[in-house]
Amino acid sequence: MANRHMHLGAFLMTPGHHVAAWRHEDSANDAKEWLSADYYVRLAQLAEKGLFDMVFFADHYADRTKREEDVSHSVTARLDPILLLSAMTHGTSRIGLCATASTSFYEPYYLARAFGTIDHLSHGRAAWNVVTSGNAYEALNFSRDAHYDHALRYERATESLKVAKKLWASWEEDAIVLDKKAGRFTDSSKVRTIDHEGHFFSVPGPLNIPRPVQGHPVIVQAGSSEPGKELAASSAEVIFTAWKTRKDAEVFYRDVKQRLVKYGRDANDLKVMPGVMPIIGKTEEEAKEKAAHFRSLIPEEAGLRLLSGLLNFDLTGYPLDGPLPDLPPVETNNGAKTRFELVTKLAKVENLTIRQLYQHIAGARGHREIYGTPEQIADQLQDWFENGAADGFNIMAPLLPDGLEEFITEVIPILQERGLFRTNYEGRTLRDHLGLKKPNAAEVLQR
Amino acid sequence: MANRHMHLGAFLMTPGHHVAAWRHEDSANDAKEWLSADYYVRLAQLAEKGLFDMVFFADHYADRTKREEDVSHSVTARLDPILLLSAMTHGTSRIGLCATASTSFYEPYYLARAFGTIDHLSHGRAAWNVVTSGNAYEALNFSRDAHYDHALRYERATESLKVAKKLWASWEEDAIVLDKKAGRFTDSSKVRTIDHEGHFFSVPGPLNIPRPVQGHPVIVQAGSSEPGKELAASSAEVIFTAWKTRKDAEVFYRDVKQRLVKYGRDANDLKVMPGVMPIIGKTEEEAKEKAAHFRSLIPEEAGLRLLSGLLNFDLTGYPLDGPLPDLPPVETNNGAKTRFELVTKLAKVENLTIRQLYQHIAGARGHREIYGTPEQIADQLQDWFENGAADGFNIMAPLLPDGLEEFITEVIPILQERGLFRTNYEGRTLRDHLGLKKPNAAEVLQR
Numbered sequence A, B: 001m002a003n004r005h006m007h008l009g010a011f012l013m014t015p016g017h018h019v020a021a022w023r024h025e026d027s028a029n030d031a032k033e034w035l036s037a038d039y040y041v042r043l044a045q046l047a048e049k050g051l052f053d054m055v056f057f058a059d060h061y062a063d064r065t066k067r068e069e070d071v072s073h074s075v076t077a078r079l080d081p082i083l084l085l086s087a088m089t090h091g092t093s094r095i096g097l098c099a100t101a102s103t104s105f106y107e108p109y110y111l112a113r114a115f116g117t118i119d120h121l122s123h124g125r126a127a128w129n130v131v132t133s134g135n136a137y138e139a140l141n142f143s144r145d146a147h148y149d150h151a152l153r154y155e156r157a158t159e160s161l162k163v164a165k166k167l168w169a170s171w172e173e174d175a176i177v178l179d180k181k182a183g184r185f186t187d188s189s190k191v192r193t194i195d196h197e198g199h200f201f202s203v204p205g206p207l208n209i210p211r212p213v214q215g216h217p218v219i220v221q222a223g224s225s226e227p228g229k230e231l232a233a234s235s236a237e238v239i240f241t242a243w244k245t246r247k248d249a250e251v252f253y254r255d256v257k258q259r260l261v262k263y264g265r266d267a268n269d270l271k272v273m274p275g276v277m278p279i280i281g282k283t284e285e286e287a288k289e290k291a292a293h294f295r296s297l298i299p300e301e302a303g304l305r306l307l308s309g310l311l312n313f314d315l316t317g318y319p320l321d322g323p324l325p326d327l328p329p330v331e332t333n334n335g336a337k338t339r340f341e342l343v344t345k346l347a348k349v350e351n352l353t354i355r356q357l358y359q360h361i362a363g364a365r366g367h368r369e370i371y372g373t374p375e376q377i378a379d380q381l382q383d384w385f386e387n388g389a390a391d392g393f394n395i396m397a398p399l400l401p402d403g404l405e406e407f408i409t410e411v412i413p414i415l416q417e418r419g420l421f422r423t424n425y426e427g428r429t430l431r432d433h434l435g436l437k438k439p440n441a442a443e444v445l446q447r
Helices: A031-035 A037-049 A068-072 A081-089 A108-121 A136-141 A150-168 A226-235 A246-263 A284-296 A300-311 A337-349 A354-361 A374-386 A402-417 A430-434 A441-446 B031-035 B037-049 B068-072 B081-089 B108-121 B136-141 B150-168 B226-235 B246-263 B284-296 B300-311 B337-349 B354-361 B374-386 B402-417 B430-434 B441-446
Strands: A007-011 A054-057 A096-102 A126-131 A176-179 A184-186 A218-221 A238-241 A271-280 A368-372 A392-395 B007-011 B054-057 B096-102 B126-131 B176-179 B184-186 B218-221 B238-241 B271-280 B368-372 B392-395
Touching: A007 A037, A007 A271, A031 A037, A037 A054, A037 A081, A037 A402, A054 A081, A054 A126, A068 B184, A081 A096, A081 A108, A081 B081, A081 B108, A096 A108, A096 A218, A096 A430, A108 A126, A108 A150, A108 B081, A126 A150, A150 A226, A150 A441, A184 B068, A218 A226, A218 A430, A226 A246, A238 A246, A246 A271, A246 A374, A271 A284, A271 A374, A271 A402, A284 A368, A300 A337, A300 A354, A337 A354, A368 A374, A374 A392, A374 A402, B007 B037, B007 B271, B031 B037, B037 B054, B037 B081, B037 B402, B054 B081, B054 B126, B081 B096, B081 B108, B096 B108, B096 B218, B096 B430, B108 B126, B108 B150, B126 B150, B150 B226, B150 B441, B218 B226, B218 B430, B226 B246, B238 B246, B246 B271, B246 B374, B271 B284, B271 B374, B271 B402, B284 B368, B300 B337, B300 B354, B337 B354, B368 B374, B374 B392, B374 B402
Parallel strands: A007 A054, A007 A392, A054 A096, A096 A126, A126 A218, A218 A238, A238 A271, A271 A368, A271 A392, B007 B054, B007 B392, B054 B096, B096 B126, B126 B218, B218 B238, B238 B271, B271 B368, B271 B392
Antiparallel strands: A176 A184, B176 B184
């Protein structure tokens, strides 16, 4: 490899990553647009044109929290993202396809089969972002009295992922023989039960689909808490994370890369990809104006809802122009712990009111926002990439498809000129794009 | 409506409905063919070219029963069919998309969201075949000690479907207002919790996707037992069933249509569509030879496996050229009860050995087989259709895509000439094709 290349994900939060994207004058005037297969296929084709490693979908399993008006001021509806990946397998040939799915609500047999199916349908382009979910309202929709607490969620996630990997390994790669003459479809000695008996799951297996093209789909992990980092270090291949300063990102990067050692893994076996929302202008001034325009579109209620969600604490009724109230300590918070710490720290250090805080973070939903000319955008990505803060980025276009198109047309060529990004796809699978090894089935089964 | 038209489903059991299709010389020589998105999209496009109402996928959740060699002699691998529907949404515009999914293993929130997503992506073409699953090995893969027994499975299915319908009704059709100026995305008074508290599930809702295009996806039911018929009469819109004689089919048809009355439903609200495997020849002789050729390809072990599966009783070790052993009474059998009765009755009436029995039924997996010239095929369909035995058929091509292509080219034009089948799609949604009413959300919520 001549140059180390950035890995790029196209984070697809429709109709754009900015929380007020739907109010933008360039956004569709009919929400049906975001509910059609063609829309998602076009986005995947666009990301493929831009030579991205993959598209990426978040997910959640509830429409609202306690407040009746939550649904009024932002786009809360989300089609099932695993199904969106499937729609994207047709009409594309290279782009990786990543969706979030929660181990708290789905059984590992379902998860292994679903992501294995996507990997087959796409000829080796699937990735699963393993999450444990942080919202109590989601648990209620799955007939639970309450959400599992944080530690238990991660224990369950760890076991679920272990079961899924074994299920993917339950068929050897060459198990299908298709000998028409002898009437032998499969060499049954190469299809084995896994006989998993664990704390949360018992699954005899085998899976009822052949071994996925990539051995198994690429495993992405998106929690940055202590157990999240351990899960990533032991089992994930990409870590998706949110940092607003390079210093914080560097500390995190070193931390997770060092944890790999005790699992016998190499620094290259886990790619760190923070989220970033780029707002691009022909001039710096224009970019700033664009950002200010987006900010002006955030309805108070939507800002407050998003902030409440990030903190897992309902801020309704607190004065918007006053400070954050005293919040329960992080140890007692059953939401996303790292986000909580990030946001409360920001409020304290910069002495922000609730309104200033949501304006600061709601736009990019807690992720890093960068502004500027295409060169300035490229500079900011390069800065993190070359200074031990990132192996690549999840690019969160503030408005879709425009923001993604702009990034591809304006920023990608600069990254390519600087030797920081591929000029064509060299392989066919997502593992090829990410430079990840194909997992060994025999090793998985021994664990 | 001038003529009453047949409804046709294209049942897609890859690589063909015949249990030995994969051994046929015209079948693919590489199993990868049946694992690719393009293959499934081509099948959907073919069915759409033939003006079928819908494609139809069965499903199961385990690769084998107890016997190690089960996997050797038939195609047991099955990609997740809900994901196959999603892949088919792109590249088609009229064909209905139906997949089987089990209420025994999936939560209603997941099911409602998944089939609702397909309905949006396809602009109103989704259908869900609600099953309870009959195989104990499937339950084990979902961390259960044993499968729910038959009655309990149907109670769970009934409640699951009720929850799903309420979730689909939790958004009113015009809930999204998308008022950019006022910053109002949704009229929150039109998005409501359902607050379901039942025996199996508690689900506050609302769903996190808007009301599906068809109100809700078309509900298909595939069990013909007593509780199966009740579920169909109370809640389903299509019933998929298996009968080998017109007399049995007529009795069943009258039975389910009569049951509709007590639920305040009309005979047209539920379409009865038995499965049928047509083997078509230029002459009757050629069709018979084709059928004999298919039969000669059935490996002993695959025939025995399929027969054991239909009876939910392991026949291994019994002499193939002897009679069926005494089987436990149907009341104690926790599998598909109607199939059990159908098969044991056939063995008794025709005094068949185990081998003769599996040769008789394994080919079409328990469904009706018909042979002949295109005219003779059309005659046999017309006979059932006009004599109170069926509203249409699930066409089970013995080999895919060839058998489907042949049916479309040779048989469909005859049905059209006779005024028995549409000559173009008159509507856009699957409900339009089937002549089904759009459900009323307010009524669903009151139940």
